[in-house]
Amino acid sequence: xxxxxxxxxxxxxxxxxxxxxxxxxxxxxxxxxxxxxxxxxxxxxxxxxxxxxxxxxxxxxxxxxxxxxxxxxxxxxxxxxxxxxxxxxxxxxxxxxxxxxxxxxxxxxxxxxxxxxxxxxxxxxxxxxxxxxxxxxxxxxxxxxxxxxxxxxxxxxxxxxxxxxxxxxxxxxxxxxxxxxxxxxxxxxxxxxxxxxxxxxxxxxxxxxxxxxxxxxxxxxxxxxxxxxxxxxxxxxxxxxxxxxxxxxxxxxxxxxxxxxxxxxxxxxxxxxxxxxxxxxxxxxxxxxxxxxxxxxxxxxxxxxxxxxxxxxxxxxxxxxxxxxxxxxxxxxxxxxxxxxxxxxxxxxxxxxxxxxxxxxxxxxxxxxxxxxxxxxxxxxxxxxxxxxxxxxxxxx
Numbered sequence: 001x002x003x004x005x006x007x008x009x010x011x012x013x014x015x016x017x018x019x020x021x022x023x024x025x026x027x028x029x030x031x032x033x034x035x036x037x038x039x040x041x042x043x044x045x046x047x048x049x050x051x052x053x054x055x056x057x058x059x060x061x062x063x064x065x066x067x068x069x070x071x072x073x074x075x076x077x078x079x080x081x082x083x084x085x086x087x088x089x090x091x092x093x094x095x096x097x098x099x100x101x102x103x104x105x106x107x108x109x110x111x112x113x114x115x116x117x118x119x120x121x122x123x124x125x126x127x128x129x130x131x132x133x134x135x136x137x138x139x140x141x142x143x144x145x146x147x148x149x150x151x152x153x154x155x156x157x158x159x160x161x162x163x164x165x166x167x168x169x170x171x172x173x174x175x176x177x178x179x180x181x182x183x184x185x186x187x188x189x190x191x192x193x194x195x196x197x198x199x200x201x202x203x204x205x206x207x208x209x210x211x212x213x214x215x216x217x218x219x220x221x222x223x224x225x226x227x228x229x230x231x232x233x234x235x236x237x238x239x240x241x242x243x244x245x246x247x248x249x250x251x252x253x254x255x256x257x258x259x260x261x262x263x264x265x266x267x268x269x270x271x272x273x274x275x276x277x278x279x280x281x282x283x284x285x286x287x288x289x290x291x292x293x294x295x296x297x298x299x300x301x302x303x304x305x306x307x308x309x310x311x312x313x314x315x316x317x318x319x320x321x322x323x324x325x326x327x328x329x330x331x332x333x334x335x336x337x338x339x340x341x342x343x344x345x346x347x348x349x350x351x352x353x354x355x356x357x358x359x360x361x362x363x364x365x366x367x368x369x370x371x372x373x374x375x376x377x378x379x380x381x382x383x384x385x386x387x388x389x390x391x392x393x394x395x396x397x
Contacts, residue, residue: 001043002392005034007378008052011368012332021053023374026391031368048378051386052328055336055368056088056375057313060166060269060343061126061215061243063093064276065312069287071095071105074276075112079119083388083396085272085312086335086377089121089365091166093273096129096140097288099152103159110161119395121375123343124165127156128214132194133170136219139290139307140194147174150182157186164188165343168214170195171205180208189342191243194219195230202233206240212342215273216242216259217251218306235262241342243271244334246316246324247309249298253323260324269342270316270334275299275308318383328383340366 002023009019011031020037022030030037039045065081068074070092082090092109094102106125113122129140131148148169157164166189171177183190192202193214202210213234223231234242235258242263246256250273260268272278275292277285282296292299292307299307313335320331344363364373378387388396 001029001040002374002389003039003043003045004048004053004376004378005039005045006047006049006051009368010052010054010329010332012055012329012337013367015329019053021368021376023376023389023392026374026393027364028368028370028372028374030370048387050381052379052381052383053368054086054328054332054377054379055366055372056377056388056390057086057317057335058123058339058343058365059087059090059272059274059313060339061093061128061271062087062090062274062313063095063308065274065278067277067280069276071109071288073108073112075109075122076117079112079116079122082120083390084385085314086317086379086385086388087120087313088375088377088388088390089123091124091126092122093126093128095288095290096132096137096144098144099130101288102130103155106156106159106164107161110159110163113161113163118393119390121390125160125163126166126168127164128168128193131167131169131173131176132219133173133196135196136170136194136221138194138219139292139301139305141289148176148179149174150179153179153183153186157188166191166212168193170197171210172197172201177201177205177208180205180210184209192230192234192240193243196221197230197233199228199230199233199236202230203237206233206237211239211241212269213240213242215245215250215271217255218245235259238263238267241267241269241338243269244316245273245309246270246319247272247298247311248315248319248323250306250309256324260326265326265330265333266338268334269338270313270320270331271339272311272313272316273309274312275310278308278310278312314379314383314385321383337366
């Protein structure tokens with residue numbers, strides 16, 4: 001048994017200034033005030049005065065970090081490295097490539113996920129491209145973009161050994177809209193992104209079960225009061241969980257505030273969208289045929305388009321607190337509780353909630369409460385990561 005004592009404990013719905021967290025095996029067995037959590041004599045004690053404990057971060061959109069690409073055999077290194085930034089679970093996210101390359105890389109990822117190393121838990125794969133609008137490709141090569149079909153999805157899932165848990169698509173392209181119920185039946189989250197859809201098209205997608213949006217505001221047409229489009233629909237439909245990149249470059253602070261005011265913290269899922277070169281020195285790099293220029297704050301194409309993010313989820317967490325004025329508890333809901341719920345609460349009209357599980361053990365993640373997974377990030381007074389625990393094991397310190 002492991003006992004963390006003397007810390008400020010965020011469950012996150014309650015905060016205990018002098019809290020104790022008891023961990024046995026891979027589960028939390030007690031969390032609360034020191035007086036209410038007696039520590040067995042055989043427990044290993046870690047006294048952490050002045051430190052803050054939060055539920056481990058869950059990143060549903062990361063491409064890699066520190067020169068390691070999640071969309072390759074480097075996934076093993078990504079698993080090992082992400083806990084440095086407080087991430088305890090994540091979805092390994094792909095990019096747009098020719099389809100034969102996509103299938104080959106999915107097979108490489110599936111090989112790693114058969115026996116993953118110690119580190120952050122990879123809960124599955126997020127397919128981001130090539131099923132994008134050619135009008136909203138971001139850094140992606142428009143020539144490689146095309147609508148999703150059922151046959152292609154089945155082939156993707158076969159290559160990935162059924163590890164695909166989320167797929168970003170433009171529902172206005174081809175028959176993508178009609179595939180939403182089928183994706184949900186397969187336990188996969190359809191997420192609107194890189195889309196030029198009208199408000200009415202998004203409304204129909206929501207009727208069919210869509211409840212997630214990829215990096216809200218980015219690779220979407222600007223909001224207009226007479227043609228609200230994708231952004232207007234994300235703001236208007238409460239069932240849509242909105243991803244947000246809070247690195248200070250992808251989205252203006254005013255737009256972030258508007259999103260949080262419209263949806264509340266319970267409707268906003270913080271993601272990093274970190275590029276494989278996030279955290280590396282400034283310079284020019286090659287990413288699977290794409291040229292990416294790092295300036296120490298952003299990753300961009302030579303044309304100036306953002307190409308993933310340079311920062312990690314802990315940076316976004318601090319942005320919510322320091323720049324937007326959220327409480328640490330509220331910020332923690334966006335980094336842990338909401339992404340856990342997004343993976344665990346599929347919506348399909350006519351089907352009882354919970355019939356289609358979207359990830360291993362997701363129901364037990366996102367909070368520091370008894371019976372939940374012992375996934376914990378310990379931070380200092382400036383909200384810098386000092387320790388990360390995954391399944392009861394210290395994987396970064």
